[in-house]
Amino acid sequence: MNHVGIMVGNMDKAVEFYTKVLGLRIVMNNTKVLEERETAIGRMCIAVFGEGFKGFNIAHLVTTDGIGLELFEMKDRDDRHEVDFSRLGIFHFCLQTDDFEGVMKKTEEFGGKVRMDVMRYHPEDNTKQAKMVYLEDPFGNLFELYSHTYEETYASDYE
Numbered sequence: 335m336n337h338v339g340i341m342v343g344n345m346d347k348a349v350e351f352y353t354k355v356l357g358l359r360i361v362m363n364n365t366k367v368l369e370e371r372e373t374a375i376g377r378m379c380i381a382v383f384g385e386g387f388k389g390f391n392i393a394h395l396v397t398t399d400g401i402g403l404e405l406f407e408m409k410d411r412d413d414r415h416e417v418d419f420s421r422l423g424i425f426h427f428c429l430q431t432d433d434f435e436g437v438m439k440k441t442e443e444f445g446g447k448v449r450m451d452v453m454r455y456h457p458e459d460n461t462k463q464a465k466m467v468y469l470e471d472p473f474g475n476l477f478e479l480y481s482h483t484y485e486e487t488y489a490s491d492y493e
Contacts, residue, residue, distance in 0.1 A: 337394075337402025338427050343414055343473045345391040345407040347445065351471055355440040356429060358395040358403055365392050383408075397429065415474045426468070426476035430483065434467055437479060445472035455487055 342348035345364045352358045368389045370376035379387065391407040417425065431437050438448045447470040456462035465481040480487055 335401055337404050339404040339406060340475050341406050341408065341411070341473070342471070342475070343407065343411065345393060345405060347472055348405050348407070349393050349395070351444045351446065352395050352403060352405070355437060355444050355446065358397055360393065361396050361402070362394040367392055417474060417476055426478050428478040428480055430480045432481065434465065434479060434481070438467065438469065441469045446470050
């Protein structure tokens with residue numbers, strides 16, 4: 335995986351949330367992108383967002399293991415959305431942590447939401463300690479935290 339793009343309602347608040355709550359590092363801070371045809375980026379944005387997208391702000395962050403998080407703040411958009419589980423498409427991303435309580439506390443301090451208690455994936459098996467929790471950023475984007483790698487969490491022979 336190279337990166338994930340997320341729509342946010344307020345770029346400054348989003349950068350603060352993802353750096354201070356989840357520990358991501360800024361690669362390129364809040365930058366304005368205008369609708370124009372003179373540059374390759376301008377033409378690419380028109381191809382992706384369509385004519386009349388009115389511009390946006392963008393920031394690039396990176397996780398400790400090098401996966402990018404591209405934040406988009408489009409002009410004339412709502413500050414928050416409600417998750418629609420009937421809609422097809424990506425509905426969350428997941429990061430790994432050993433500090434569930436700390437991240438959950440910071441999530442709420444910085445305007446996000448904890449959606450559930452921390453759960454173990456295999457509570458009946460004491461040799462498998464993988465835990466998880468779902469949270470929201472301040473804009474309604476879902477994210478999940480894992481205690482173990484993806485393979486360790488799901489592999490049938492993991493101990």
